[in-house]
Amino acid sequence: MNQKFFSLPTERQDLIRSSAMLEFGANTFKKTSADSIAKRAGVSKGLLFHYFKDKRELYAYLFQYAIDACMEAFNRQMERMSYFGETDFFAALERGHKIKMDMVRRMPGLFRFVMRAYYERDSVLSPKLRKKLDDVLAQSTGSFLARMDLHKFKDGVDPRQVVRLLTLSAEGMLAETNACTAEEIDRLFLEYKRNADMLRRFLYKEEYL
Numbered sequence: 001m002n003q004k005f006f007s008l009p010t011e012r013q014d015l016i017r018s019s020a021m022l023e024f025g026a027n028t029f030k031k032t033s034a035d036s037i038a039k040r041a042g043v044s045k046g047l048l049f050h051y052f053k054d055k056r057e058l059y060a061y062l063f064q065y066a067i068d069a070c071m072e073a074f075n076r077q078m079e080r081m082s083y084f085g086e087t088d089f090f091a092a093l094e095r096g097h098k099i100k101m102d103m104v105r106r107m108p109g110l111f112r113f114v115m116r117a118y119y120e121r122d123s124v125l126s127p128k129l130r131k132k133l134d135d136v137l138a139q140s141t142g143s144f145l146a147r148m149d150l151h152k153f154k155d156g157v158d159p160r161q162v163v164r165l166l167t168l169s170a171e172g173m174l175a176e177t178n179a180c181t182a183e184e185i186d187r188l189f190l191e192y193k194r195n196a197d198m199l200r201r202f203l204y205k206e207e208y209l
Contacts, residue, residue: 015041018107097192
């Protein structure tokens with residue numbers, strides 16, 4: 001990509017990134033047009049391709065940017081848990097999803113883009129990029145569980161599967177509703193908390209309820 005992109009004002013960079021993620025997140029890579037991205041960002045297609053040589057390069061850049069943004073949010077979550085000494089699985093996961101919902105408020109296209117990219121079937125992502133996402137997910141889950149007090153779970157419960165279930169639930173609600181306003185996101189977060197509390201009652205030992 002053309003490094004001149006990073007000499008643009010931050011607001012202009014954010015607008016181009018946000019516009020592209022919203023468009024890619026709403027459709028497949030093949031069906032997303034550069035014209036629609038440029039129009040949403042308020043730039044010409046020629047200028048867009050001045051910064052990115054083609055649609056695929058823009059997509060790969062956004063994917064890396066999204067991973068970095070998600071990991072930054074995850075690291076903030078880990079720092080807060082360490083500060084507050086939080087070791088309860090469900091309380092910590094609730095904090096994490098609150099951070100995620102705050103990110104959705106600020107960057108509504110980011111999570112839709114990541115979800116669409118992960119399930120993209122047009123071979124847009126190279127095996128290296130797809131593996132990077134899988135590695136990041138595995139690493140973040142492992143780091144999270146290492147800090148948790150997992151003996152509260154009933155025997156036979158796999159905490160990794162619980163993380164996966166709640167994550168898929170939260171992401172599925174976002175994808176289904178296309179929530180982006182503060183009110184919509186607050187409603188989704190309350191629904192997530194109800195789902196998590198129901199699981200906690202079923203999966204924790206009686207003495208920890």
